[in-house]
Each structure stands twice: as C-alpha cells, then as structure tokens.
Amino acid sequence: xxxxxxxxxxxxxxxxxxxxxxxxxxxxxxxxxxxxxxxxxxxxxxxxxxxxxxxxxxxxxxxxxxxxxxxxxxxxxxxxxxxxxxxxxxxxxxxxxxxxxxxxxxxxxxxxxxxxxxxxxxxxxxxxxxxxxxxxxxxxxxxxxxxxxxxxxxxxxxxxxxxxxxxxxxxxxxxxxxxxxxxxxxxxxxxxxxxxxxxxxxxxxxxxxxxxxxxxxxxxxxxxxxxxxxxxxxxxxxxxxxxxxxxxxxxxxxxxxxxxxxxxxxxxxxxxxxxxxxxxxxxxxxxxxxxxxxxxxxxxxxxxxxxxxxxxxxxxxxxxxxxxxxxxxxxxxxxxxxxxx
Amino acid sequence: xxxxxxxxxxxxxxxxxxxxxxxxxxxxxxxxxxxxxxxxxxxxxxxxxxxxxxxxxxxxxxxxxxxxxxxxxxxxxxxxxxxxxxxxxxxxxxxxxxxxxxxxxxxxxxxxxxxxxxxxxxxxxxxxxxxxxxxxxxxxxxxxxxxxxxxxxxxxxxxxxxxxxxxxxxxxxxxxxxxxxxxxxxxxxxxxxxxxxxxxxxxxxxxxxxxxxxxxxxxxxxxxxxxxxxxxxxxxxxxxxxxxxxxxxxxxxxxxxxxxxxxxxxxxxxxxxxxxxxxxxxxxxxxxxxxxxxxxxxxxxxxxxxxxxxxxxxxxxxxxxxxxxxxxxxxxxxxxxxxxx
DNA sequence: TTGAAAGCGTTACCAC
DNA sequence: GTGGTAACGCTTTCAA
Numbered sequence: 001x002x003x004x005x006x007x008x009x010x011x012x013x014x015x016x017x018x019x020x021x022x023x024x025x026x027x028x029x030x031x032x033x034x035x036x037x038x039x040x041x042x043x044x045x046x047x048x049x050x051x052x053x054x055x056x057x058x059x060x061x062x063x064x065x066x067x068x069x070x071x072x073x074x075x076x077x078x079x080x081x082x083x084x085x086x087x088x089x090x091x092x093x094x095x096x097x098x099x100x101x102x103x104x105x106x107x108x109x110x111x112x113x114x115x116x117x118x119x120x121x122x123x124x125x126x127x128x129x130x131x132x133x134x135x136x137x138x139x140x141x142x143x144x145x146x147x148x149x150x151x152x153x154x155x156x157x158x159x160x161x162x163x164x165x166x167x168x169x170x171x172x173x174x175x176x177x178x179x180x181x182x183x184x185x186x187x188x189x190x191x192x193x194x195x196x197x198x199x200x201x202x203x204x205x206x207x208x209x210x211x212x213x214x215x216x217x218x219x220x221x222x223x224x225x226x227x228x229x230x231x232x233x234x235x236x237x238x239x240x241x242x243x244x245x246x247x248x249x250x251x252x253x254x255x256x257x258x259x260x261x262x263x264x265x266x267x268x269x270x271x272x273x274x275x276x277x278x279x280x281x282x283x284x285x286x287x288x289x290x291x292x293x294x295x296x297x298x299x300x301x302x303x304x305x306x307x308x309x310x311x312x313x314x315x316x317x318x319x320x321x322x323x324x325x326x327x328x329x330x331x332x333x334x335x336x337x338x339x340x341x
Numbered sequence: 342x343x344x345x346x347x348x349x350x351x352x353x354x355x356x357x358x359x360x361x362x363x364x365x366x367x368x369x370x371x372x373x374x375x376x377x378x379x380x381x382x383x384x385x386x387x388x389x390x391x392x393x394x395x396x397x398x399x400x401x402x403x404x405x406x407x408x409x410x411x412x413x414x415x416x417x418x419x420x421x422x423x424x425x426x427x428x429x430x431x432x433x434x435x436x437x438x439x440x441x442x443x444x445x446x447x448x449x450x451x452x453x454x455x456x457x458x459x460x461x462x463x464x465x466x467x468x469x470x471x472x473x474x475x476x477x478x479x480x481x482x483x484x485x486x487x488x489x490x491x492x493x494x495x496x497x498x499x500x501x502x503x504x505x506x507x508x509x510x511x512x513x514x515x516x517x518x519x520x521x522x523x524x525x526x527x528x529x530x531x532x533x534x535x536x537x538x539x540x541x542x543x544x545x546x547x548x549x550x551x552x553x554x555x556x557x558x559x560x561x562x563x564x565x566x567x568x569x570x571x572x573x574x575x576x577x578x579x580x581x582x583x584x585x586x587x588x589x590x591x592x593x594x595x596x597x598x599x600x601x602x603x604x605x606x607x608x609x610x611x612x613x614x615x616x617x618x619x620x621x622x623x624x625x626x627x628x629x630x631x632x633x634x635x636x637x638x639x640x641x642x643x644x645x646x647x648x649x650x651x652x653x654x655x656x657x658x659x660x661x662x663x664x665x666x667x668x669x670x671x672x673x674x675x676x677x678x679x680x681x682x
Numbered sequence: 683t684t685g686a687a688a689g690c691g692t693t694a695c696c697a698c
Numbered sequence: 699g700t701g702g703t704a705a706c707g708c709t710t711t712c713a714a
Contacts (some may be wrong), residue, residue, distance in 0.1 A: 696704105
C-alpha cells in the first residue's frame with residue numbers, strides 16, 4: 001500500500017494538516033518539524049495521490065488561458081481538438097480552459113489579448129509567442145505573479161516560459177531534404193517556396209534542408225527561392241513566374257503556407273504529378289492534394305499533441321505540483337504519403 | 342457547478358446510497374425509484390466525477406493482466422514502455438498491472454498462461470490472441486465472468502473481445518508500396534521477404550502491397566517471394582540465394598522480422614545502399630540500419646500506444662464504467678527515414 | 683506553530 | 699428496499 005499523509009503524520013507524531021503544510025512548503029511550520037517531516041516522506045518514498053489532490057482542488061477551479069493565431073490557419077484545427085480533449089479529460093479535476101482565437105502576428109494585439117486573459121483571472125497561459133522583447137517581458141512578469149506560461153508551436157527560448165511544446169524546425173527541414181533525396185535518387189533541382197524570411201521557423205526549416213543536402217545529397221540544388229507570405233494568391237504567381245524562368249526545376253519544397261496556390265500554378269503549367277512536391281502540415285486541403293497526387297509527401301508535426309500536451313503539463317503543474325519533466329517537448333516529425341493519410 | 346450524486350439524492354428525496362445503486366444498476370432498488378432517479382440524472386446531465394470514483398475505487402485494487410509474446414521480439418520494447426507508463430499514471434487510482442512475457446505462438450501455451458493469470462484474480466486481460474477456436478472460446482468465457490479482454494497488435498474479430506488496439510496491416514502494406522513507388526519512380530523489381538505464410542498480419546501486408554501496386558504502380562513487379570520465419574539466419578540465406586537467382590531485383594520489401602539477416606546478405610553481395618529497402622518496426626537494430634543507409638524507410642505502428650491505450654481503455658471501463666468509444670483502435674502508420682528517426 | 687475537523691464525490695457496509 | 703455513515707487522500711479553516 002502506498003504511503004499517505006496519514007502515515008507520515010502518525011510516524012512524525014504531528015497532525016495531517018502539519019504534514020500537508022510541510023510537504024507543500026506552506027508557511028507556519030516550525031523549521032525543525034518541517035525538516036523531520038520531509039525526511040520521513042523522502043525515506044518512505046511518499047508520492048501524493050492524484051485523485052485525492054484533485055478532489056480537494058475541486059473546491060476552487062483552476063483556469064488555463066489559451067490564445068492561438070488560428071483564424072484563417074487550418075493547422076490549428078487539430079491543435080484545438082487536442083485542447084478540447086484535454087479540457088474534457090481534466091474537467092472532473094476542476095480544470096477550466098478559456099480559448100481565444102485571433103489572426104496574424106501583431107505584437108500589440110498579442111499583448112492586449114494576454115491582458116484580457118489576465119482580467120479573467122487565469123492561473124496559467126498557453127500561447128504561440130511572438131519573438132519580441134515586450135512579449136518576453138510580459139512572460140517574465142506573469143511568471144513572477146505565479147502564472148506559468150507554456151509556449152506552443154514556436155518557442156521563445158530566452159524567456160521565462162515554463163516549457164515549449166512543438167516541433168524541431170531544423171529536423172523537419174532535414175526530413176524534407178531526406179524525402180526529396182529518396183524520391184529523386186539524390187539528384188534534383190529545387191524551387192523553394194518559403195512563407196516569410198522574417199519567420200524564424202521557416203528559416204530554420206530552410207537551414208535544416210540545406211544542412212542535409214550539403215551532407216547527404218550534394219546533387220540536390222536549389223534553383224530558386226521565393227516567398228509567398230503564406231498566401232495562396234502570391235504563391236500562385238511566384239511559382240508560375242519562377243517555374244517559367246527555371247525550366248530545369250523538377251522539385252518543389254513548400255516551406256510554409258500557400259500550398260493551394262502553388263498547386264494551381266503546377267496545374268496551369270501541366271506539371272502536376274511531374275514535379276515532385278514536398279510540403280508541411282496535414283490540413284484537409286493538403287490531404288486532398290496528396291490524394292490527387294499533386295503533392296507527394298506531407299511532413300506533419302502532431303498538431304493534436306501540441307494542443308493536448310500543454311494543457312496536460314499545466315494541469316500537472318497547477319494541481320499536482322509536478323513540474324514538466326523537460327524544458328523542450330518536441331513533437332514527432334510525421335511523414336504522410338497518399339497511402340498512410 | 343457540475344451535478345453530483347448528492348444533488349440528485351436531494352431532488353429525488355432519497356439517500357446517496359440509493360442514487361449510487363440506481364445509477365450503477367446495482368440490485369436492491371425499487372424499480373420505480375430507480376427509474377425516477379435515472380430520469381433526474383439524465384435531465385440534469387449527471388456525469389460521474391472521475392476523481393471521486395478513483396478515490397473510492399482505491400480501497401479495493403483493480404488488476405489488469407497483460408501477456409505478450411515479447412521474449413526475443415524487440416518490437417515489444419516500446420509496447421512494454423507504454424504499458425509501464427499507463428501503469429504509473431493510473432497507479433494512484435488503484436490500478437495494478439501484471440505483465441507476463443513469453444516466446445512463440447503456441448496455442449496451448451497461451452491458454453495455460455491465461456489460466457495462470459486468472460489464478461491471480463485479474464479483473465481484465467490484454468493479449469495478442471492467437472487465431473484459434475480455443476482462444477476464442479476462452480475469451481467468451483472470460484467475458485461472461487465479467488473479465489473484459491482487449492486484443493493488442495493482432496485482432497480476433499469474431500470473438501467476444503472488448504476491442505482491438507493495433508495497426509491496419511492492409512494499410513501498412515499499401516504504404517510500403519507507396520514508398521517504393523516514390524523511391525523508384527514507380528518502376529521496380531521487388532524481392533519480397535515475408536515472415537510466415539501462416540501469419541495473418543504478414544499476409545495482409547502482402548495483400549495491401551499488391552493492391553496498391555496493382556492500382557497505382559503497375560510497373561512494380563514482384564520478382565520473388567521468400568519466407569524467413571522472422572529469423573535472421575534464414576533471412577540471410579534466403580535473400581542471398583534469391584538475389585543471386587534474380588539479379589534484376591532492385592528493391593527489397595521486408596514484411597516482418599529477419600531484417601538483420603537480410604542486411605547481412607546485401608552487404609555480402611556489395612548491394613547495400615544500391616538496393617532500395619523498406620521494412621517494418623522502429624526497433625533499435627532497424628534504426629541502426631536506417632542510419633547506415635542500408636534500409637531506406639521503416640514503417641512503424643506506434644508501439645508505445647499499443648501498450649498505453651489498452652490499459653487506458655480498461656481503466657476507464659473498470660473504474661469509470663466508460664466503454665471504449667470504438668471497437669477498433671487503429672494506430673497510425675508512421676514512416677521513418679534517416680532524417681526523422 | 684499546531685491540531686482537529688469538515689469537505690471534495692463516490693462507494694461499501696451495516697442497520698433498519 | 700432504503701438510509702446513514704464511514705472511508706478513500708488531500709486541503710483548508712477555525713481554534714487553541
């Protein structure tokens with residue numbers, strides 16, 4: 001039978017309340033007594049019981065605020081599904097989740113929304129942080145007020161965030177190179193379509209791609225790089241123009257959004273299913289392109305987990321006082337082709 | 342605030358004990374009273390509180406028996422890790438797991454081991470069922486005695502098992518074809534190395550492979566099929582002999598075990614990294630072959646989940662009285678290449 | 683600084 | 699057939 005507070009209290013000859021106070025570093029316990037209790041607990045290998053904690057915690061509810069740049073971005077469909085699943089799973093333990101969705105990458109907007117959530121008395125925050133000093137400072141401020149912050153999808157390493165859940169962009173870039181290598185026998189002329197040269201994640205993918213081609217596939221050449229700002233219209237025009245200018249291109253590497261636009265350009269040039277295409281994220285439209293054979297492989301990043309895991313971690317942190325086991329939770333790099341969608 | 346048994350008791354003007362009995366269909370409640378209570382609960386949208394249930398269930402512990410043919414099969418390393426994780430996670434809620442490992446596929450042995458677990462008073466059973474009438478009957482018998490059974494990795498569809506957790510062999514076979522198609526431009530001569538023609542899963546993978554090549558890659562031809570009984574020694578000899586007899590072979594499809602032996606044969610013929618190789622399961626040895634470039638792609642089946650999910654489902658079934666949401670829990674078909682191990 | 687007791691939601695046991 | 703009560707492990711409040 002597992003060790004309980006009651007057991008410890010009996011051995012230490014104190015009340016359960018005192019043991020509880022000591023174990024949770026609450027004020028009002030004689031230092032010597034506390035030390036004695038802690039020692040007994042350690043010796044006996046005491047592990048607090050989650051059900052008991054949950055039941056007691058239920059009296060006051062715990063609120064996690066989540067904000068996502070999900071409007072107009074289908075990638076977050078699955079993230080939200082993961083958040084929703086965690087919410088359901090932990091509702092019985094007194095957990096509440098407030099989800100706020102927005103569009104775009106304005107720092108001002110993000111700051112303002114964080115403050116709105118603070119008004120709602122959140123006990124923790126999940127967000128996709130913008131890489132800006134003011135956001136970093138805000139996270140530090142929240143941390144001081146005992147409001148832990150988890151970064152999703154895009155990390156802010158030198159901030160006070162509790163941890164990060166998302167993918168390793170470098171590795172996902174390398175994987176794209178590996179796939180193109182396999183598909184072309186290691187010899188290819190690639191048109192690289194990025195989202196924005198201001199997005200860290202996009203750049204890291206390109207870096208990973210270049211690392212891998214340099215080391216493993218020296219005959220994979222980048223013929224041209226264009227940016228589309230995750231916009232289909234722009235992607236369409238850029239790809240059309242570039243492919244006309246570079247007829248030797250036989251492969252497309254789509255680093256971020258705009259897949260539909262790129263596909264449209266391919267179709268217009270009669271090159272669909274002739275040019276190899278690798279892109280990211282298993283959104284519904286991308287799956288469709290995969291089925292049609294326009295895209296050959298999609299690299300995904302376990303979006304559902306990116307929603308579920310932060311809530312799970314914060315729950316454990318807030319209710320069970322269990323800190324995250326790691327600082328970085330990298331999701332798997334998942335490869336989807338037509339047959340394993 | 343959520344509805345509790347207490348609330349229902351107050352409204353129905355009965356005690357909490359009676360409500361509990363009625364809600365859990367226990368004996369000793371007047372039919373009319375029970376009906377009234379059930380109606381109130383439904384109207385109020387009563388959802389039992391998991392933490393409360395767990396705490397109460399802790400008095401008597403719940404035992405799940407698990408038996409795996411894992412001796413000498415590295416695939417199960419991860420399955421066991423998943424079981425272990427679930428065990429830890431639910432230990433606080435009164436869950437115990439007894440794991441028994443064995444080797445081989447003897448029906449007699451499996452039956453005997455089930456009975457040994459029954460002696461331990463298990464409340465549920467997880468196993469990789471052999472496709473045999475006596476096992477089917479045994480599962481039916483357990484079900485009648487209120488001991489639910491979950492099939493892992495290999496299903497027994499027409500038995501009384503509660504549900505199945507594992508991969509879709511047909512789909513994983515199709516995925517192998519898709520990968521070879523991508524890697525060879527749709528034109529290949531394949532040597533197919535299966536485990537045993539008596540293993541349903543292996544045959545289904547081959548069927549899936551043939552379906553997909555027929556539909557999508559008519560120029561992928563199977564030059565030869567050999568069986569290796571999941572044995573490296575046999576695989577080595579069979580692959581060596583077959584490759585000598587069929588010099589036109591440019592691709593290897595390893596349906597089951599024996600990957601190390603096949604790799605050895607390739608090395609001996611100086612064909613490693615020349616012949617495309619697709620195989621299954623991300624065991625440590627297979628990852629090594631991937632890193633060395635001998636194997637180009639490994640198709641995996643979320644082994645960790647195959648351990649975690651059954652325990653999770655049985656926990657919910659036994660402690661929270663929540664039946665599995667589906668009859669078939671297919672794990673994802675996961676593709677690993679050198680870059681995304 | 684410490685102890686005693688109530689309470690979280692559910693279940694089991696005993697008495698009627 | 700039903701009610702009352704104690705118990706699961708933990709936290710919190712009130713008294714001392």
